[in-house]
Amino acid sequence: MDVTQLAAVDTARAARVLDKVRSAALSGQRMPVTPRPVIGQSWARMLRSGVDPDHDFRSGLLSHEEVQRRRQSSTLRHVLPVLREGLLSVADVARHIMVVADEEGRVLWREGSAPVLRKADGLGFQIGADWREDVVGTNGVGTPAVTGRPVQVFASEHFVRSQATWTCAGAPITDPRDGRLIGVVDVSGPLETMHPATLAWVDSVAKLAEARLRETHARSLERLRAVAAPLLARTGGRALVVDRHGWTAAVTGMPYTERLALPKSVSAGMRWLPALGRCSLEPLAGGWLVRAADEPVTRAGARIVLDLREPRRRSVEVSDGSGSWVRELSPRHAELLYLLAVHRAGRSAAALAGDIFGDPARTVTVRAEMSRVRRYLGPLLDHRPYRFTESAEVQTLLPDQPHSLFPHPRDRLTPARGH
Structure with missing residues (x-):
């Protein structure tokens, strides 16, 4: 009934x-x-x-x-x-x-x-x-x-x-x-x-x-693009202008990327950013001018800390010898990364769909979400199947009641807290 x-x-x-x-x-x-x-x-x-x-x-x-x-x-x-x-x-x-x-x-x-x-x-x-x-x-x-x-x-x-x-x-x-x-x-x-x-x-x-x-966001990017054009015309090397959330308004000297992963608390100066390595960040009205340094981008030996202890403040922190950054996670991204941390050998899109939705057919949704995750963790993730790279050290911090991590619990392995 x-x-x-x-x-x-x-x-x-x-x-x-x-x-x-x-x-x-x-x-x-x-x-x-x-x-x-x-x-x-x-x-x-x-x-x-x-x-x-x-x-x-x-x-x-x-x-x-x-x-x-x-x-x-x-x-x-x-x-x-x-x-x-x-x-x-x-x-x-x-x-x-x-x-x-x-x-x-x-x-x-x-x-x-x-x-x-x-x-x-x-x-x-x-x-x-x-x-x-x-x-x-x-x-x-x-x-x-x-x-x-x-x-x-x-x-x-x-x-x-x-x-x-x-x-x-x-x-x-x-x-x-x-x-x-x-x-x-x-x-x-x-x-x-x-x-x-x-x-x-x-x-x-x-x-x-x-x-x-x-629509409002698209209009704000258009306004920022008007500011960016003359700046980038005078800039040599790899550079881009992004809004405060990392969305790209304009780019020069490098392939276009829709969004640049920025740390939650970003400030002017030299910073390490995923996909670009060391960068110079200069504030603009409504965004940032980002100039990439001529250094190779590598994340060998990176340490990843997946912090799931607070339901409303889940985050991932990445660090290595060149710097560190922290990003807050949406509930879905936290769940996906938790599953990859549990299954270090990797999970297919169908397996992740089964884990999250109880329906292995929902691969389109999983692939779309993983595409978004790769925007900020790209060098640290492999695919076919999806998994963290072998060189990455992954630590998961769990709440006192791990079974209540997510709204749709499935039969999952649960790593020990702090591992």
Whole structure:
């Protein structure tokens, strides 16, 4: 039985079924209906992390000043008009509200039906509230942030009992420049407002927001290209102009590369960069002029530290005798590199697809992600199969509970912490 389809014709019956399913799952009894995989996996994470299903936990709200600071610094502010245009007119009529949260699950904007906003207050779904999954359980803000995909949560699919009168559909919004999560847009309302098409609607508007960000980025590169042209015309040797995120605006004396891997904290001076070796970095308005030194690029004997201890701060650090750099990782890239660290002999695209998605046929997605990884780890990775080079020393730092590393656990080898 598909409970979400049942909910479209009989909301009350679907809610009763899900309440029985949830009670059985929490008590370890046989469930009358198997929950959807995305919900079952979320419940498993909640049970492992110790979220209390009967306790309506609410962390302190952010201050008004902190909310304003986050709004001003968030990339989400650039796509609010798209979200409002695509969601608010329908949401208000359908007795929904639109909620926009940042990458840490903090609610920064909340608009829509006034009566529903008051109901949301009773759930603690307020401006400045923390709706991470590991704080308030399975929900339409925190769960999409963990899984990286759109999720609809209906009635007792919410892990915390007090939210069982609610329905929500949320979709992650990522920065097209680096694939990093910047927030989640969610449409929520009382139980009776549930409709199975809501998720597709919210996801399509989230994708429109990402398209707007791509357009904005393309325009910024065009402006930087106008600045770069006269500079590069006077520059000898290998050089390129990139924006602050490493995207290339113009290049001279070398093959075009779409993006240059920059360390998180970059400053002017001589630096070692992947693929180019030692470089001189000079600041420009909106980016960097990068001049490559005439030295061979080699990473023999490189040491790679894959730090997975903090779920929201996963990173890879590369160092050798010529320098070091650190890069934060998206959840998908962290998972791919973890698998390559475990399987030093290598993994095919089909094997990685099976590891991550449970579907060996999803090789196109894996190859696309590995292509992005190779942009910053290229000299340290081989392919056919994908693997770290034999000369690289790889160390993996794991959290205290390695089984909760990723949202889609598979049967994997787990290296000892620190190895």
